[in-house]
Amino acid sequence: MLFKSPAQRVGLTVFGLLVAGFFLFPVYWMFTTSLKTPAQVLSPAYDLIPLSATLKNFSNAISIPNFTTFLTNSLIVTLGAVAFTLAAGLLAAVPLARMRFRGRKGFLLLVLVAQLAPAEALFIPLYLIMRDADLLNSLLGLGLIYVAFTLPFTAWTLRGFVKGIPIDLEEAAMVDGCGRWGVFRRVTLPLLGPGLVATSVFSFITAWNEFLYALVFLREKDKQTLPVWLSSFRTAFGTDWGATMAASMIYAVPALIFFLLVQRKLVAGTTAGAVKG
Template identity: 50%
Template sequence: MSAHPTPARRRRAVNNTIAVAVSAVMLFPVYWMVATAFKPSGKILSAVPQFFPWPISLGNFQRALAKPHFWVFVRNSLTVTLSSVALSLVIALFAAIAIARFRFAGRKVLLAILVLVQMIPAAAMVIPVYLMLRSIGALDFVPGLILTYMTFVLPFTIWTLRGFVDGVPVELEEAALVDGCGRFQMYVRVLLPLLMPGIVATSIFAFVNAWDDYLFAYVIMKSQNNYTLPVWLVSFRTAESVDYGAMIAASTIFSLPVLVFFLLVQRRLVGGMTNGAVKG
């Protein structure tokens, strides 16, 4: 057996090294945020960087959680995010099946519109969305914010799920219909399990998109009882000073639901990819 590594092993080692380096660069800001959240206030802006927080302090988290209306903001964020994700997935699933499986007039135009809408910056839509919601009396109204998030999530969700529907052979659906399944039964028992990777992937995108938004939540909502957590993060900055310790601790708390959501669905994502594989 040769002691020298084969070209395949050398390529694998190079690829692994590059992957580790890229992962480290991407994860370092997250680590620095969490480490800084546990530092005492006097060491956060120190000229000498401290890579490991010692002594560990919980004062930043205590000041962050002591802000008024924190749990109200948590409730609003969860309500808006989970509602927009659920409604977007239901609507997008039916739309993706219709676009992928049926041929109708204007289908190509609709696909082009889905792509073009995603190219419009969200900031350019603030004034039109504000005027639209004002005309229907939905300003400072939680369902109005849910509707706003859905308009930005739906194009990407429909486009992504349409690709997954296209990847499912039509013969599987036809075989289920021949075996006695009704059309709705066929969608639930055959198509839906195979689409699970796409549903999970788009739900992650929709969740992050709605959870992280600050601009629309701040513009549309006017009362503190309707604000979401991104608006809460800005409250640590005042005209006199910035409480960096509490702000970074609040950012760490703010990131936890996204991490928890991803951990809950990642097994379903991998399992769906495995179960949805079709052998030709």
Template identity: 45%
Template structure:
């Protein structure tokens, strides 16, 4: 076998593996959307039905008309949006400032702080449930969306700092020094030189933070007791009763729940590309 043939077979094997991984990842999403438009007879049949033979929107209409647990589905979507967007905005500010401090300044305990960030990420979130619950209740933030936002920021902040630190460290110091020589202040240098170059990393971190806060279930269920303040993941559990499971309602509501995530990703993806181009030009 010639080297060219081995290289071709290697590419074929690699592409095949990539396609299989892609299909494995996409299949649950496809099955969710497909089930949302199937009738109850097709959902509970033992036969494999890849596509709905007679598509129906009865499940979607029922979710919109009846709501969940006595409240409109839009209320739960709004609560999830408030929590996710609040977590992204607050987390982005603290992550960027902290990452800049860690990457640009040398201070006592810097290495220990970085190691602590890694340790915190390895701790299961469930292990922090009781301590965070007690802290939120003592702070008077129990049963409030702001309390859930604070907890989500605390859970996603270590990853954001560690990820943005790499982007900040990759920016040459000479760019900032040139701006200082030209008379720019530290804030001007940070905003017009460093920020455009770090913006793509900030967008990537925001995507992770948004998805994490949007899909978070355990802390939302523990810290929120008022049904009107539930987020979408918590509201979905009302489709499951002791004797039956409303699969059509779950899949319809889950499909609606994925739409804001897709929209957010498409919006920030454009910002990511523009940030890369702007950073390259200014550099």
């Protein structure tokens, strides 16, 4: 081991706890604020442990009109974007990793360059495209935008996972009588589980947290998503910080559930794909 002495292990443990506390403290502060009364929220005292707790902020957040509609829209757009991105990324990653064709390196370079463009720089071109395609103010148009943002990363990452699978396994399956589809379904696809999990988490978080495109492209209330719902707590009379923090806690629950469902394979997925690219 790199750290053998007890003092080194204790020091490393303390350092790890400090780093974890640094990143977890904002979440803790958000949670405690969601349980405070308006007077406690505006109090200048930094009470890390509230003397009294209330759930009124959560009821105020959920009672906003169209909450369930916003939640449904977010789930539809996010899960649809994740499913389409994984399917398209997988279909692109396998030939990029296994086949040799003219223009392959140039295409890979384009995939990499597509990830370098900031989302803000693409705002006006995407708006014009969605307008001409009559996809403004629709969940389908917003979902396609999320796919465009996450597909290059997904294809590039899954390509690394496919290259990490020994080709001898596929050739042995073909010798035993499997066709190319059978090899993909029985050999390649099961071994790509960690990679699919890692890229699905990235796609889910990207689509779930996106705010700017959802705000501008979806103008009707019944088609807006949860990030836009979070902005509704700020009015001309000020910001209801207690309800905002409660809404943020509610907003984080679906992402937390998704992460818990796939976290067993996430660690293996984030490391295995980096071996070969």
